[in-house]
Amino acid sequence: MxxxxxxxxxxxxxxxxxxxxxxxxxxxxxxxxxxxxxxxNIYPAELYNYNVIVTVSQNKASGVYHILGFAFDNNGNPLSGVTIKIDNNTYVTNSSGYIVVDTSTFPSSITANYNGEEKVILHVNTTHISAGFNSFGFSAQTGNQIENPFINTIIFANISKLVDYSSITYAYQPFFLVFFVIAGYNSNSAHFIFAGIGNFSVEFRNLNNSVIKTINLSINGIKDSVIQIPSNTFYIYVGVPNVSLSGTGMPLEPExxxxxxxxxxxxxxxxxxxxxxxxxxxxxxxxxxxxxxxxxxxxxxxxxxxxxxxxxxxxxxxxxxxxxxxxxxxxxxxxxxxxxxxxxxxxxxxxxxxxxxxxxxxxxxxxxxxxxxxxxxxxxxxxxxxxxxxxxxxxxxxxxxxxxxxxxxxxxxxxxxxxxxxxxxxxxxxxxxxxxxxxxxxxxxxxxxxxxxxxxxxxxx
Incomplete structure (x- = not known):
């Protein structure tokens, strides 16, 4: 029946x-x-399962371009063995996922290759969208004034990105640039990448803009830190203590x-x-x-x-x-x-x-x-x-x-x-x-x- x-x-x-x-x-x-x-208009290479960010800055005093490359997986973990080709020179990321290069000229092409999968990061007359990249400008601290507040947030997506800071003067101290990578959705940790000189603070604030947690850091060069994100965090502020902090809402989803x-x-x-x-x-x-x-x-x-x-x-x-x-x-x-x-x-x-x-x-x-x-x-x-x-x-x-x-x-x-x-x-x-x-x-x-x-x-x- x-x-x-x-x-x-x-x-x-x-x-x-x-x-x-x-x-x-x-x-x-x-x-x-x-x-x-x-x-x-996403390029297929944007969907490869690894991420590369390359920053270019220039010391105006010496004229030297400072190139920092960082490779990481979709959980925010550094990737070693990623080949990054800058013009005609090839570099391989170390165990921390970095390459650091100084050059006298601004690069004309940058590509990355990992397990046979190539990403075009910079090529003359080529532009393409970076999946999941949320940009909030750039920041430099000169004397006691912060110029152009900068925080970049990369959130769990497959990214290839060039960030050009070459117009920023960093012969002054303190100076800082910051990335933070959220390791997945609703993650309780963030992978922070600091480049600069001086003492800095990271503040985590809730939806009402009240401070939940503050972390103070002393940086001289590049610092890579995994920082726990308190629950109910809605804003992250980064900057120089007692001088100025630049903040942004912490978007929880990639673009x-x-x-x-x-x-x-x-x-x-x-x-x-x-x-x-x-x-x-x-x-x-x-x-x-x-x-x-x-x-x-x-x-x-x-x-x-x-x-x-x-x-x-x-x-x-x-x-x-x-x-x-x-x-x-x-x-x-x-x-x-x-x-x-x-x-x-x-x-x-x-x-x-x-x-x-x-x-x-x-x-x-x-x-x-x-x-x-x-x-x-x-x-x-x-x-x-x-x-x-x-x-x-x-x-x-x-x-x-x-x-x-x-x-x-x-x-x-x-x-x-x-x-x-x-x-x-x-x-x-x-x-x-x-x-x-x-x-x-x-x-x-x-x-x-x-x-x-x-x-x-x-x-x-």
């Missing part, structure tokens, strides 16, 4: 409308990601990940919108129309109203789960095949986003199908979805102070708002109680289903 839940799942998921729309949106989502990827996630969220939003409407209609066909047909057939089968109600409901939930999973996997696999990296949590949150928002409105429709006629339930469910979405947007625009409450607590689609924000910035919105938001979302699923069942159980059909 066929399991009723499995039987209803097949009737739900294998409906022609669901399969057609699923195929269309998977293909459309893949197309959106592919178009976003090509709009970035390329941000550029890809943005269209990815667009594809997810379109998928969710379409499948909310589709599954409200599926609930109409699988459950709402039963009231019009009557339930006489139940009397000839060993099944109760509760079994019928929840079997039909959970068959739709499982169909939503499968559709969301297939869509999320298709988008994630496409992104990974193009970029050679994508954080696993991106696929996870995409799935949670689509699955949750569709199930919420699917559940709400069950309440209205129990309360009213099938046709009225269909119309009210779809209309309410649009009304709530528009109302929250308008009220939040008119009263910004209510945005968090409306978007993350009251909104039936609060999970989509939270996950969209997190996927872009890798932290949740300031001031939002995550626990309350999650409970609210769960209640938006449970209460309509339970309420609909109580009403359905008492109906005289």
């Amino acid at each position: 066929v399991n009723p839940l499995l039987y209803d799942f097949r009737r739900t998921f294998l409906r022609l409308s669901i399969l057609i729309f699923l195929i269309l949106f998977v293909v459309g989502g893949v197309g959106i990601i592919y178009e976003a990827y090509h709009s970035l 390329i990940e941000f550029e890809i996630v943005t269209p990815m969220l667009g594809a997810v939003g379109l998928f969710s919108f379409a499948f909310i409407i589709i599954f409200i209609y599926v609930a109409y066909v699988m459950f709402g129309k039963l009231k019009d047909r009557g339930l006489d057939f139940i009397l000839s089968r060993p099944i109760t109203r509760g079994q019928l109600y929840f079997t039909r409901y959970f068959s739709g939930v499982i169909s939503t789960l499968v559709a969301s999973l297939l869509f999320s996997l298709a988008i994630s696999i496409t992104s990974y095949s193009l970029l050679h990296f994508i954080p696993s949590f991106i696929a996870y949150y995409m799935f949670i986003y689509t699955f949750t928002i569709v199930v919420v409105w699917y559940s709400i429709s069950y309440l209205f199908y129990s309360l009213t006629s099938p046709t009225a339930g269909l119309g009210i469910s779809i209309a309410l979805y649009f009304i709530v979405d528009i109302a929250i947007s308008v009220i939040s625009l008119l009263y910004p102070s209510l945005n968090n409450v409306l978007s993350y607590y009251i909104n039936p689609s609060s999970a989509s708002s939270l996950i969209s924000y997190y996927m872009l910035y890798l932290h949740f919105p300031k001031g939002v109680n995550l626990g309350v938001s999650v409970i609210s979302q769960i209640l938006w699923i449970i209460l309509p289903v339970v309420g609909g069942y109580i009403i359905f159980k008492r109906l005289n059909i």
Whole structure:
């Protein structure tokens, strides 16, 4: 005997409308990601699984160009044995991942090679994007004045980058240049690379700009330090103690990940919108129309109203789960095949986003199908979805102070708002109680289903 839940799942998921729309949106989502990827103009070498940064600075007093090359893997660990060719001269990184070269002329070409994979770092008339590189200018300390605040942050991506400091005078003291490399997503450590002379400080601050931790360093030349990042760090400030500190927000995602996630969220939003409407209609066909047909057939089968109600409901939930999973996997696999990296949590949150928002409105429709006629339930469910979405947007625009409450607590689609924000910035919105938001979302699923069942159980059909 066929399991009723499995039987209803097949009737739900294998409906022609669901399969057609699923195929269309998977293909459309893949197309959106592919178009976003090509709009970035990434060279294939940018995706090789190692990173090289070369800095060039000039001592104005002597005219000598000082070249520092640093190679590291995607966890921020130094790589030895990376060949860096500067013009016609070849150098190999040491056990600390460095090469240090002084030359009388500015280089015209720089390439790196590791395990047969070559990156072009500098070539005449050649420019290309550096995947995952977030730049915040450059910095020099001359006398007691900081000129052009500089902090560069490189975050877990495959990078080849030339940073030219040759216009900066460093015959003065103190002087510093700083890189810091975040070793992976949500890492608790950072790989700091200091080049300079003098005493410096590193401050870690929270979202409210309060200092969590301060580290003081004395540098004479190049210093390579792995520093633990305190939890709740949102800003990192580097500079000369008691003189001036240059700070920047600590972006938790690489630039390329941000550029890809943005269209990815667009594809997810379109998928969710379409499948909310589709599954409200599926609930109409699988459950709402039963009231019009009557339930006489139940009397000839060993099944109760509760079994019928929840079997039909959970068959739709499982169909939503499968559709969301297939869509999320298709988008994630496409992104990974193009970029050679994508954080696993991106696929996870995409799935949670689509699955949750569709199930919420699917559940709400069950309440209205129990309360009213099938046709009225269909119309009210779809209309309410649009009304709530528009109302929250308008009220939040008119009263910004209510945005968090409306978007993350009251909104039936609060999970989509939270996950969209997190996927872009890798932290949740300031001031939002995550626990309350999650409970609210769960209640938006449970209460309509339970309420609909109580009403359905008492109906005289």
